[in-house]
Amino acid sequence: xxxxxxxxxxxxxxxxxxxxxxxxxxxxxxxxxxxxxxxxxxxxxxxxxxxxxxxxxxxxxxxxxxxxxxxxxxxxxxxxxxxxxxxxxxxxxxxxxxxxxxx
Numbered sequence: 001x002x003x004x005x006x007x008x009x010x011x012x013x014x015x016x017x018x019x020x021x022x023x024x025x026x027x028x029x030x031x032x033x034x035x036x037x038x039x040x041x042x043x044x045x046x047x048x049x050x051x052x053x054x055x056x057x058x059x060x061x062x063x064x065x066x067x068x069x070x071x072x073x074x075x076x077x078x079x080x081x082x083x084x085x086x087x088x089x090x091x092x093x094x095x096x097x098x099x100x101x102x103x
Contacts, residue, residue: 003101004040005059011039014059014098024092027063033096035059041103048103057103061096069093 002015008023027033038057041048048054069091076085 001044001101001103002042003038003057003059005035006037006039007035014101016098016100019064019095019097021069021093021095023094024066025063025094025096027094029063029065032060032062032099035061041101043103054103057101059098060100060102061098064095064097066092066094 002013004011004013006012007025010022012020012022014020025033036053036058038054038059039050039052041054041057048057050057072089074087074089076087077083
């Protein structure tokens with residue numbers, strides 16, 4: 001059994017026990033979070049496809065920790081103009097582990 005959920009503007013295919021990184025949530029580490037934007041559920045070959053979401057379907061997950069992603073640097077330059085600019089960014093991430101999928 002697996003589900004496709006949407007959070008942070010991205011879609012994730014998850015099954016029970018999976019660990020995955022998502023954009024940071026305002027939930028403390030050690031607590032559970034419920035995702036209710038479920039786009040698709042597969043139960044042993046039976047597909048439930050939402051329009052746009054599956055009614056009364058949820059995914060319950062535990063928040064393991066909060067961390068920062070890898071550093072991304074961007075360098076901008078205009079030739080012969082003396083313009084150089086370096087920008088860095090680190091995305092805030094949350095590591096979650098799926099406990100159960102409720103259809």
